[in-house]
Amino acid sequence: MAYDTGARVRLTREVQVTAHGTAAGGGFPGALFLAEGLAGIVTGVEQGSGGVAQDRLASFDEQVRHLPGLTAGLFEDLRQQAIRAGVFGSGAGTRTSYKVQFANGFVLDGLEEDWLAPL
Numbered sequence: 001m002a003y004d005t006g007a008r009v010r011l012t013r014e015v016q017v018t019a020h021g022t023a024a025g026g027g028f029p030g031a032l033f034l035a036e037g038l039a040g041i042v043t044g045v046e047q048g049s050g051g052v053a054q055d056r057l058a059s060f061d062e063q064v065r066h067l068p069g070l071t072a073g074l075f076e077d078l079r080q081q082a083i084r085a086g087v088f089g090s091g092a093g094t095r096t097s098y099k100v101q102f103a104n105g106f107v108l109d110g111l112e113e114d115w116l117a118p119l
Contacts, residue, residue, distance in 0.1 A: 001118065003098060007042045008119040011035070015115060017108060034106060039119055043107065044099030 003009060017032040067075060098116060099109040 002096060002113065003042045003045070003116060003118075005042055005045060008039065009042055009098075009100060009116040010037055010039045010119055011111075012115055012117050015108065015111070017106070034102065034108065038102050038104065040100040040102035042098050042116075043101050044109070046097050046099070046109075047095075 011034060014036050015034045017034065096113050097109070098111045098113070099107065100111055100116070101107045
């Protein structure tokens with residue numbers, strides 16, 4: 001279900017907060033989680049491509065880009081497998097992510113559509 005700015009929503013799962021303030025794993029994981037059922041208001045909507053698989057692939061690229069020779073070749077093969085799995089397993093194309101301000105004052109960006117439900 002798509003949500004407009006101002007929509008009242010709740011979390012459908014526990015969401016880990018990362019160092020970059022995104023739910024999709026764009027930063028280092030922190031020890032903080034927002035609880036399932038926490039209510040909030042959508043304050044932003046972003047259309048993009050990829051999804052969680054694409055975000056994780058970018059993180060993978062950053063971590064292994066300095067590896068030498070044969071090791072780099074092995075990781076490139078793994079990368080291609082991850083791309084294929086992402087395309088067929090989690091869907092390809094555009095995704096919608098949301099920025100939500102929660103009742104406890106936290107604001108979290110990068111929430112996937114299926115992580116939210118209407119209030």
